[in-house]
Amino acid sequence: METYFETHVERLYEKAYEIINSFLKAKQQEDTAQIQIPEDFKKEFFSLVDKVNLSLMEDKDNFYGYFLFQMAREIRFDISSPTAVNFKGTKYVIYFNPIIFLTLTIKQMETTIKHEILHIVSMHLIRAKELKGNYSTLAINIAMDIVVNTHLDHLPPYATTLEWVNLNYSLKLLPFEPFEYYVEKIQTAIHLLEEDEDAAEDDSNKDEKIETDYDPEKTHAVWEDSSEMDEQTLKEFTENFIDASQKGTIPNYLESILSSLKNSKGELPWNLYxxxxxxxxxxxxxxxxxxxxxxxxxxxxxxxxxxxxxxxxxxxxxxxxxxxxxxxxxxxxxxxxxxxxxxxxxxxxxxxxxxxxxxxxxxxxxxxxxxxxxxxxxxxxxxxxxxxxxxxxxxxxxxxxxxxxxxxxxxxxxxxxxxxxxxxxxxxxxxxxxxxxxxxxxxxxxxxxxxxxxxxxxxxxxxxxxxx
The missing domain is CATH 3.40.50 (Rossmann fold)
Incomplete structure (x- = not known):
C-alpha cells in the first residue's frame, strides 16, 4: 500500500511541475497568462486527498476526517504552505499547493490538514483579524502556528514549533498559552520595522505566481480572501461543522478547544483590546x-x-x-x-x-x-x-x-x-x-x-x- 501511495505521489509531483513549466513559458509570451490546471490532474490529485482523508476517518482522531469531508477543496500554486484555509460563501475551503504538499509523507499530509482545522476551531481567522495592525503578520502567523502545532505529531521538518521559536528568538515561552500571549512576546523579540511590515502586506497583492517553498509570513494570506461575515455568524457555521464531525471519541486537547469555542464569546482580553x-x-x-x-x-x-x-x-x-x-x-x-x-x-x-x-x-x-x-x-x-x-x-x-x-x-x-x-x-x-x-x-x-x-x-x- 505504501509503495503504491509513494508511486502515486511521485507521478503527481512530476505532473505538477509540468503544469508550472507550461505556465512559465506562457507567461514569457503573454504577461496576463493564467495557470491552467487540467481536469485529469485535479481528479487524480483529489483522489490522493481522498486516500489521506480515509486514513483520517479510520484513525482514532476521526473528527478531522469528518470535518475535511464537509470542506470544499481547491488547488492553488500561489500559497506558500502545503495547505491553507478560508471561508467562502457558506463553507470552509481548504487549498492545496501540490508542489509543497506532495513532498510530505502520508502522516505529514494528515498533520497539515489537522493543522488547518485546528486554526478553524480555535477561531484564529477572527482572532488574528482583531490583532492585525498592532502586530506584524509574521508575529501573528508564528503565534497561531505554535498554538496548533503543540498538539500535533508527524510535523513537516519546517513546521513552526515552540522549541524552534524559543531557540531562534532567544525566548522562554511555555506551552499551552493563548495565541494572544505568544503574539505579544514574539513581536517584542523580533522588533520588526514598520517598513518591513508594509512590504509584506504589499507583496500579498502581487499578480498570481508560483510558490515552491514554505514561508511562515505568508502561510495565512488566503484568509484575506474570506467572505465578509460577522464573528457570531462565523462561529455558528463553525459549530455546525463541528457538530457534524463528532462521530466518536476525540482527544482531550481537542475536546477542550471545542468546549472553549462553545462557552466563550471569542473576545479579546481587556489588556489586548x-x-x-x-x-x-x-x-x-x-x-x-x-x-x-x-x-x-x-x-x-x-x-x-x-x-x-x-x-x-x-x-x-x-x-x-x-x-x-x-x-x-x-x-x-x-x-x-x-x-x-x-x-x-x-x-x-x-x-x-x-x-x-x-x-x-x-x-x-x-x-x-x-x-x-x-x-x-x-x-x-x-x-x-x-x-x-x-x-x-x-x-x-x-x-x-x-x-x-x-x-x-x-x-x-x-x-x-x-x-x-x-x-x-x-x-x-x-x-x-x-x-x-x-x-x-x-x-x-x-x-x-x-x-x-x-x-x-x-x-x-x-x-x-x-x-x-
Missing part, C-alpha cells in the same frame, strides 16, 4: 524639516508633519470597595506597559459617588495609596470631568454596579469598561463603549475573612492552557 485602542487614538501633530509639506511638496520653506503619538488616557478607579488594591495595581502596571512605546499622558481619577482625587502618573512608582473612602458608585461624575478635558481614551475600572443611565455621555473619546473579578456586568443600559472582564488574580480582601474571598471572572488568557 486596550492596546488596539491606544494604537487608534488620534495623535497630535509635530512639525518636521525631514518631510515635505504634503499639500505643497514644492514649497521647501514649509515644514511637513509627523504624528507625535501623544495618547492622553484617563484611568478611572472605582474606590467604593469593589476593586482590590492587588487588582488595580496589576491592571495599572499593564496599562503603563501597553502605552510605554507612545508619547503618553496618564491621569488617574479616583471616584465613588463623586470624584475624590485626580493626579498624573508616569510610572508605577507614581501610583498613590487609595483614599480610604467607601461611598456608593456613580459613573456620571467621571464623564462630566472627562468631557471638559481633551482626552483620547477613558479606561474605567469598576465592579459595574452604579446607575443605569449616564447623565453626561462621552464626547470625543473612546471608553473601555473593565469589570473587576468580583463584578458581574455593567449596570448601565447603554455603555457608550466596550465592556471587558478583568483578568482573575488572587485577591487579599481586607473587608472580609479570607475564606469568604470571591473569585470570579473568565479570561481568554486561559483559553489554550489545555491538559493532555
Amino acid at each position: 486596550l492596546k488596539r485602542l491606544v494604537g487608534t487614538v488620534e495623535s497630535n501633530q509635530k512639525k518636521t524639516i525631514t518631510r515635505r509639506n504634503r499639500r505643497q511638496p514644492d514649497r521647501l520653506d514649509l515644514r511637513g508633519q509627523l504624528r507625535s503619538h501623544k495618547a492622553k488616557i484617563a484611568v478611572a478607579l472605582d474606590i467604593s470597595g469593589s476593586i482590590s488594591d492587588e487588582e488595580f495595581n496589576q491592571a495599572i502596571k499593564e496599562v503603563l506597559s501597553i502605552v510605554k512605546n507612545y508619547n503618553h499622558e496618564i491621569t488617574i481619577i479616583e471616584c465613588d459617588s463623586e470624584i475624590r482625587r485626580v493626579y498624573k502618573v508616569k510610572s508605577a512608582k507614581d501610583i498613590k495609596d487609595r483614599i480610604n473612602i467607601r461611598g456608593n458608585t456613580r459613573f456620571t461624575p467621571v464623564f462630566e470631568y472627562a468631557n471638559t478635558k481633551k482626552i483620547n481614551l477613558l479606561v474605567y475600572f469598576t465592579d459595574g454596579k452604579g446607575e443605569d443611565k449616564l447623565l453626561s455621555i462621552p464626547r470625543g473619546y473612546k471608553t473601555l469598561w473593565v469589570i473587576s473579578g468580583r463584578g458581574d456586568k455593567l449596570s448601565l443600559k447603554e455603555a457608550y463603549g466596550v465592556v471587558k472582564k478583568l483578568n482573575h488574580i488572587e485577591i487579599k480582601d481586607n473587608t472580609s475573612d479570607i475564606n469568604d474571598v470571591e473569585k470570579g471572572g473568565y479570561s481568554m488568557n486561559n483559553q489554550e492552557k489545555i491538559g493532555i
Whole structure:
C-alpha cells in the first residue's frame, strides 16, 4: 500500500511541475497568462486527498476526517504552505499547493490538514483579524502556528514549533498559552520595522505566481480572501461543522478547544483590546524639516508633519470597595506597559459617588495609596470631568454596579469598561463603549475573612492552557 501511495505521489509531483513549466513559458509570451490546471490532474490529485482523508476517518482522531469531508477543496500554486484555509460563501475551503504538499509523507499530509482545522476551531481567522495592525503578520502567523502545532505529531521538518521559536528568538515561552500571549512576546523579540511590515502586506497583492517553498509570513494570506461575515455568524457555521464531525471519541486537547469555542464569546482580553485602542487614538501633530509639506511638496520653506503619538488616557478607579488594591495595581502596571512605546499622558481619577482625587502618573512608582473612602458608585461624575478635558481614551475600572443611565455621555473619546473579578456586568443600559472582564488574580480582601474571598471572572488568557 505504501509503495503504491509513494508511486502515486511521485507521478503527481512530476505532473505538477509540468503544469508550472507550461505556465512559465506562457507567461514569457503573454504577461496576463493564467495557470491552467487540467481536469485529469485535479481528479487524480483529489483522489490522493481522498486516500489521506480515509486514513483520517479510520484513525482514532476521526473528527478531522469528518470535518475535511464537509470542506470544499481547491488547488492553488500561489500559497506558500502545503495547505491553507478560508471561508467562502457558506463553507470552509481548504487549498492545496501540490508542489509543497506532495513532498510530505502520508502522516505529514494528515498533520497539515489537522493543522488547518485546528486554526478553524480555535477561531484564529477572527482572532488574528482583531490583532492585525498592532502586530506584524509574521508575529501573528508564528503565534497561531505554535498554538496548533503543540498538539500535533508527524510535523513537516519546517513546521513552526515552540522549541524552534524559543531557540531562534532567544525566548522562554511555555506551552499551552493563548495565541494572544505568544503574539505579544514574539513581536517584542523580533522588533520588526514598520517598513518591513508594509512590504509584506504589499507583496500579498502581487499578480498570481508560483510558490515552491514554505514561508511562515505568508502561510495565512488566503484568509484575506474570506467572505465578509460577522464573528457570531462565523462561529455558528463553525459549530455546525463541528457538530457534524463528532462521530466518536476525540482527544482531550481537542475536546477542550471545542468546549472553549462553545462557552466563550471569542473576545479579546481587556489588556489586548486596550492596546488596539491606544494604537487608534488620534495623535497630535509635530512639525518636521525631514518631510515635505504634503499639500505643497514644492514649497521647501514649509515644514511637513509627523504624528507625535501623544495618547492622553484617563484611568478611572472605582474606590467604593469593589476593586482590590492587588487588582488595580496589576491592571495599572499593564496599562503603563501597553502605552510605554507612545508619547503618553496618564491621569488617574479616583471616584465613588463623586470624584475624590485626580493626579498624573508616569510610572508605577507614581501610583498613590487609595483614599480610604467607601461611598456608593456613580459613573456620571467621571464623564462630566472627562468631557471638559481633551482626552483620547477613558479606561474605567469598576465592579459595574452604579446607575443605569449616564447623565453626561462621552464626547470625543473612546471608553473601555473593565469589570473587576468580583463584578458581574455593567449596570448601565447603554455603555457608550466596550465592556471587558478583568483578568482573575488572587485577591487579599481586607473587608472580609479570607475564606469568604470571591473569585470570579473568565479570561481568554486561559483559553489554550489545555491538559493532555
